[in-house]
Amino acid sequence: MFWDNVVFLLQNYGNLFLVGTGYTLLISAITVFFGTIFGALLAIMRRSNLHIGPVYPLRILVTIYVEVIRGTPMLLQLYFFYFLLPSLVTVLEMDAFTSVTVACIVNSTAYVAEIIRAGIDAVDKGQTEAARSLGLSGHQTMLRVVLPQAVKNILPALCNEFVSVIKETSLASTFFVGELMSQYRTISGALYMPIEPLVIVGVIYFLLTFILSKCISAFERRLKASER
16 A cells, blocks of 8 residues: 555656656755855955954854854754744745745855864865965965865865755755755645655755765775775
8 A cells, every 4th residue: 555655646646756856956056056155265264464453344244144154054044034034124024935045055154164164174284384484475375375275175075064964954944945855745735645745855955965975986986096
């Protein structure tokens, strides 16, 4: 009976599962793309030497942002952007998809900033000292010496962030934005089948993350091979 229901769902509601998969990947891709850009900016700001007396304002602001985002639940942040932000800034009229995507970007940015910072810090400080002794400026040292080496540490972690974001998009079902868990709630509510569609959605999530994880592992092996 169980497998008959699964086959029935795939035959009659397979398009909804495909749509949900598409929305899940779309939200994840947008989140990682903009999260990487903004995260890189925050990582640079956190290493800024701009100061007012003994105070480094950029470092302080970025540290507060990262700690607040990483110290609060993702679901709370989704609620904030969906309910609170539009009421505080009335000129912003965001639909559910936009609100959820913005919240995911804000969340991912904090984690990516830490990934990039850690990748840069992992580069031997002797590389920086050698570059500066050769006459390179701080910016030139960062762009030509440090970042090319840090990328090898950063890329695998960024790929893992993509896998994490795919799973975190399930929280977006709270606002029915069309991703996989939203489709599950729609189908299970219409057919009163709580288990079968959940199993299908679980398998889809597993396949997405499993395939990506294997691709990441292969990518890491190629990076290590290129270092030899």
